[in-house]
Amino acid sequence: MNQSSATASGWLLPETSLNEATEHYRKNETLMALCNGYLSLRGSFEEETIQLGHAGTYMNGFYEFHPLHYGEKFPGYPDNSQVMINLPDPKSVILTINGQTFSLDQGKVLHFERQLDIQTATLTRSVIWEAPNGNQVQIDSVRFVSATQKHLAGMQYQVKALNFSGAITLESLIALNRTNISRADDPRIGVTFDDAIWRIHNVYHAEQVLQVSGKTSKSQLEFRCTVSSVFSGAPHTIEFTQTDNKASLIAKATLQQGETLTLHKYMCYDRMDMDNPVSFALAMQQQGFNTLLAEHQAWWANAWAQMDIQIEGAQPLQQAIRFNMFHLTQSVGKDGQTNISAKGMTGEGYEGHYFWDTEIYMIPFFLYTQPEIAKQLLMFRYNTLEKARSRARELGHNKGVLYPWRTINGDECSAYYPAGTAQYHINADIAYAIQLYYNVTQDREFMENYGLEMLLELSNLWMVMGVFDPEKDNAFCIQEVTGPDEYTCLVNNNFYTNSMVKHQIGFAVKCLDQNFKLNANTQALVAQFDKKLAEQIVDSIYLPYSERLQIHMQDDAFLSRPVWDLANTPRNKFPLLMHYHPLTLYRHQVCKQADVVLAELLLSDQFSLEQKRRDFDYYAKITTHDSSLSTCIYGILACELGDMEQSYNYYIKTARTDLNDFHHNAKDGIHAANMAGSWMGVVYGFAGMRLNHGVLSFAPQLPKEWTAFSFPIHIQNKKLTVRIQADQTTYTLEQGQDLVINHRGKPVTLTLNQSVQLA
């Protein structure tokens, strides 16, 4: 595919001019970050002398403790947050032409172009720079973070003497002067460390290999950064140098006009999980840059075959949906020890924490496109089950587990419990994802070894923390929690939470009859599980409903609050949480995000369309979408309710959130859950896909702006593609034998490689 057709098909994110504004550059560093779920390099320039923004190098799950301070501290408040930290930067170079260092402070940039190739997950840049003395060089770079070798990133950096012959110095370095962004007054970003986050305790150099080893100050985690630098294309000498700020190999060459000096960097990061990273780096070098890149690109080609959504007739949205799936796929931890943070691996917003975003927003995308990844995300929760058990005890519950609202290592990091620990729905969200995973994959082995154990413990928590309320005819009630909407905190009977708990416990009860082959531990849990109580809860759980307005109430007292006057709130007062005291927000009917409406999507078959319509109409008017988790859900519901115009508007806001920087904070990282929401917007929204009793149903609606769209779905080891046009929908079973689906309410049986076209 040539470049222009690639652009047209939405595979490229080009940057055609050099904008030195820090905010702009930092935003593009985020958008152009490359990672593989283990290692991440933000999209900053290679040159140490041109750092306009925030060069970030991260390992997923690699964190430092940051002490949490409280004006008043109470029992059960976490002592520390965990913060994803910025590590030494392995991609850095310094280029000097006849003694003149390439920077933007001097000389002239005659040509600049950079592009992220979404399809191949590579970042390329081409620059022509004229030094103050008139020497012109062309600098071409390309880099990737390997999708097949998780420890590896590769980079090629070429310098060509265009109009002169002369001395070139190219320094390949590991930059050590890196730290995290500090930010004081925005609760959404940043921490300030008192002390060095990490210290280097060893620098190793042998021929073309540099290695720095370091350790964090408080969490005492160790890392190694091993880089092999290979220079070619012109005769050169190499020397090693080291300061507090860097470890370098400096190549000196003399280029004849038209000659090129090339540097290949084989950059390997590990957290002491490799036997011999130096051997590994040398082995990678042996394979060579092009081979490694080809292997990487082949992985991505296959990934796209499993997940690509094609949108015809709306290039900006085609680009956006691919961009979003690209970031999700490259950011997600794939080893069961790490997860996917709210900002992917692209920035330091939310301190790199994992939230419910994973289970409710991102797992559906992975589950239907790359189910093994969805399993690993659930395994992360399984692997932190013991910490969730301790946390439940800390919160006074003598049974069950309580997962942290935000975490990296499994311990709670939320410093503001009303919009943190109080969001107990995280438990129901994880249970929901377990059920969804099982329904989509039919993976009994997972349920037998991990899923049911989690599910029972997740349910035990509700069973000891909820109460049969004598003030409500002994209905089962859940009190003093916060639902998804963080503009109303510490409420009784949050509709979302209670609905999800009903669903979760109902599923747990059903699982008891599945004849799972359980290990002794889970058998004991089953024996202790109070099935009768569970059934009572399912029967009697309280779902707040207003007879007066015929709508579900977000919580018991929601309709008692006055409605916030959104129409007369100045634009510069959004997001509200940055401008109003929590008490002011909590006293009003105003929502940060979907709450009732989200429950009605996730538990779609339990509510009538008329009920959904009334609830949607009510809550849409009072929802600010100040959270990026909101517009995608509203868009899907609007679609279900037949309001395609509203749905499409929501969809644009969702799909292009980061590309257009709608929230003005892409510089701190992408909005991963929202990106997954843009996938749901196509599949759950326009295609109307739902899963009921293990059967996929579709109710397609084509946005009038599009001519067609298509996507693959993986279910029960089968692969289905769906192509939706104005007048027909084509279903093709590409893998697996028969699959029964439901199209507009009617069952359809698909057989392998036979397309079925339906109106």
Added chain:
Amino acid sequence: MNQSSATASGWLLPETSLNEATEHYRKNETLMALCNGYLSLRGSFEEETIQLGHAGTYMNGFYEFHPLHYGEKFPGYPDNSQVMINLPDPKSVILTINGQTFSLDQGKVLHFERQLDIQTATLTRSVIWEAPNGNQVQIDSVRFVSATQKHLAGMQYQVKALNFSGAITLESLIALNRTNISRADDPRIGVTFDDAIWRIHNVYHAEQVLQVSGKTSKSQLEFRCTVSSVFSGAPHTIEFTQTDNKASLIAKATLQQGETLTLHKYMCYDRMDMDNPVSFALAMQQQGFNTLLAEHQAWWANAWAQMDIQIEGAQPLQQAIRFNMFHLTQSVGKDGQTNISAKGMTGEGYEGHYFWDTEIYMIPFFLYTQPEIAKQLLMFRYNTLEKARSRARELGHNKGVLYPWRTINGDECSAYYPAGTAQYHINADIAYAIQLYYNVTQDREFMENYGLEMLLELSNLWMVMGVFDPEKDNAFCIQEVTGPDEYTCLVNNNFYTNSMVKHQIGFAVKCLDQNFKLNANTQALVAQFDKKLAEQIVDSIYLPYSERLQIHMQDDAFLSRPVWDLANTPRNKFPLLMHYHPLTLYRHQVCKQADVVLAELLLSDQFSLEQKRRDFDYYAKITTHDSSLSTCIYGILACELGDMEQSYNYYIKTARTDLNDFHHNAKDGIHAANMAGSWMGVVYGFAGMRLNHGVLSFAPQLPKEWTAFSFPIHIQNKKLTVRIQADQTTYTLEQGQDLVINHRGKPVTLTLNQSVQLA
């Protein structure tokens, strides 16, 4: 009065042996603190070489900013707390006998006695110390903080050579090595300053006068400590010396056996509010120690005449009630610029902050005994009205004022808003105190110039923040606030708050018809006051009531919560707030303190006795009294309900809280509101005094442990004494002409100096 009869009558707090344990010593430093509402000296030893606890020197209202840190910070969170700070210590000395310095590390203490004389507000100590070389000295000291000269403290320190003749060195110093206590994990105490709290910028010395001048680092408040040291009794030389830690005058003398060297320190503290503190100190010295002491004692003699409660038959309680009134009277700010902090001026607990404790607990005591002080406390609120107006705007209210939950200078200091800023009832508490003040004093001039203005603005706040709730038949509701009970936060329709607001707004409406002569400013407020809305609120405000249990509910959802199992909570888990996460507490029916029951005391005539009984019985079972503001209220209600045994138990816990250190934290300061509660326990409790429509009523009950008790009451410029015995009550009008009171439901007219005895 000789010493033993003084002890018997409860005027003395003796310390007969030297207990070096820090905790014990720190507790006694609190109990034996001397102050005058402006300046305070904790009861530490004079010797710089014997500092076992925490020597504190404070000025009321003199604070440093302390930055508040939050894991997540939101708009309207205070940036800083204000902290009452520990200043240079002017009373310090160092005594050396033949080269051997008096300390507890060497030599022997042959005799030790110390006592606080509550009646005269003096602290005396007598010690015989034998140096390692066998030299014995008798050391006698006495000190006071002048009740008549607010800048002044006086001290006499005498050393007598008992069994030797030899060299004595007596160093009189201002100790500069003082700072605040830092404490990390108890939300009730302490802060840690990063920087020096204050710095000395000038040290002045001329003859016997030393002066240090300093300034706080952040609040930039200036202070001066001026000390004149006069040595007498033996020939001596004097030299001046200065280090970073102290400024000193060192007297060297040779004592013959039986001779005495005497030091008088005239210690003057000001915050640049004196013209010439050096002249002042010299003038004080001119008057002489005994004259100043006599003047001080005369002031106290008069104060006791206005307030003394005599209890016959229970010496520990006689001592306790006097001890409590003593601390209240000496701690209270009397200038309208300062107030009385939760710990008086005796320690650094709660950072020296002023709370609602003033209005609801302490003002009644002052109002009925020293009404001018009550007025000055209200003037403090008037003088910070503008800050309360700004705070209301910060919290999103476009009218009215919102007073800070905790403060020194009028700005909010609470770092945990659910049990801080959310306690909007502070507004109603201040309004209640204004009404009480007016009813007791009939001070129209106060209402015209200050009271009504405050009252209208306090009421305007409720009128814009409350709502007519369509879910509750359009009753007026107050949402998302915290009542007095801090174990249930952020609730809707707290019973206490709503009851008090009803009372407040009702009073505001009545005031509009009082023909007050108002200034233009208040006239404008009256013109803008929405009287119709106010009347609607009074008519329709929602008071949560359970028909099922026939009790008032503490808030809308209170009875939905499960009851905390107090019986099975281990003793070492109290106070609960130190052991359980707030969510755990908030989810249960468990009270830190009186809430519904407090409303039923303050608004006594609005509830039937049967209703009070049901509410008392219900809430008493679930109240931990973890707050020191609770037992006094329960004791009074128990009395009203006729349960004298329960009442008396509550009373003992109340009256001797600090003397017996029931809360294990007297070391950080006394519990001032509780002390005032012990006054209420006698007057509102056992004497059954209430004020209805300006008429005092009594329903006396004598505890069976007592033979009699008596107390004075000031009302409308009249002074009444009440003496209650088993079979009769004697009322005597000691000042003023006629006074109509009510005894056991029947009106009685009293005339000057005519005692009336009633059964």
